[in-house]
Every structure is written in C-alpha cells, then in structure tokens.
Amino acid sequence: NAGVMQNPRHLVRRRGQEARLRCSPMKGHSHVYWYRQLPEEGLKFMVYLQKENIIDESGMPKERFSAEFPKEGPSILRIQQVVRGDSAAYFCASSSTYEGPQHFGDGTRLSIL
C-alpha cells in the first residue's frame, strides 16, 4: 500500500494524558497536512509541514497541540493533557509539491475517557 499511512487507527486516552498520532506520507511526498473532523462537521485544517519546517500552523489550537515532520520518520501530531473536546477523527494528507491534490490517510479516531 503506497498510500498515506496513519497509526494508530484508534486511540483511547484518559483526560490529562498525552496523545501521539503518526503519519507517513505517500512515497515521494514531502508536504504533510493535518486536519481534524469533529462529529457531524467537515474537516478543519490544523497545520501544514514540510520536512523539518512548519509552513502554516494557523489552524492549530494555541495550547497543548504541536506537530513535527522530522528529516527521518513520520510526521507526529502531539496533543498534551487531552480533554474531552479533543475527541475527533484526525486526518493526515500529503502532496508531492505545491501542485496536485492532497491525498488523505484513513485517519486516527481519538477518544477521550
């Protein structure tokens, strides 16, 4: 499967714990995007990264959320001290360049107890 890979598919955390969501882009893609989908809503942009750089984080909550895309390895979306409102589906997308569509992974469903 050469598509965008996200893991885990499902993640359960208790309030106050940390959540780490991983995304491996499609082969040859160096642009990564994170989106969040709350129940009954559309996808909302969070952050756009290229290798080792955050390009646009205008959709990220100011606190507790961070993202990285290191030179080696997957992109990580990190949520510290999770709260019930963080329960959502988190989707990662990648593209090869500025041109062409964003291709999405199957998401991580985060549930907060």
Added chain:
Amino acid sequence: DQQVKQNSPSLSVQEGRISILNCDYTNSMFDYFLWYKKYPAEGPTFLISISSIKDKNEDGRFTVFLNKSAKHLSLHIVPSQPGDSAVYFCAAGEGRTSGSRLTFGEGTQLTVNP
C-alpha cells in the same frame, strides 16, 4: 464563518441517473477547488479538481463546473452507480494549487438506489 457551504446534507438518486452535488463559497481568494468522496471509517478520496482559470473539468463519469461570478461549483456524476453512495466533500484552497490549507464544506450524503 462557514466559507464553503454544502447546503444539501443528503441527496438520493436512482442508479443510472445524474447526481448533482452543489457547493457555494464566500472567500474571493479561493481559486482552486476539489471534490472528495468519503466512506465511513476511511479517509477522503480525491475525485477531481478545478482551478479558477477553467469553468469545467471532466474525468470519466465525473464533471466539475465552476461559476466564479456566482461563487458556485457543482459535481455531476453520470451515470450514477450504487458504489457512488458516500459522503461528498467540496474543498477550496488559495494559490491555484494544493500547496495550501484546504477549507472543506460539511459534506453531502449521496445515496444511489439500485
């Protein structure tokens, strides 16, 4: 402020007929538009895109029309098939490419009846 709107939460059509899904936007800076299809528990799958320099783009059974003056786009599926049943999202970006944040509509559930 919902910059991309899909006013029909659901649409039901008969197999073989045309499905028309609509999308309106308010941000004049949007100049790149995409349609995605999404099945439950899966990620969105890219279908077709159009940039603002065009008013129509066609790919097989899928055609997207863009009316910039009305800030409206639509996706036509002809002929519709039961496997097309899914949620369809309209998305818009700035900068004529995908290298930018996408703003999504809330989706339209399409049901194609055999």
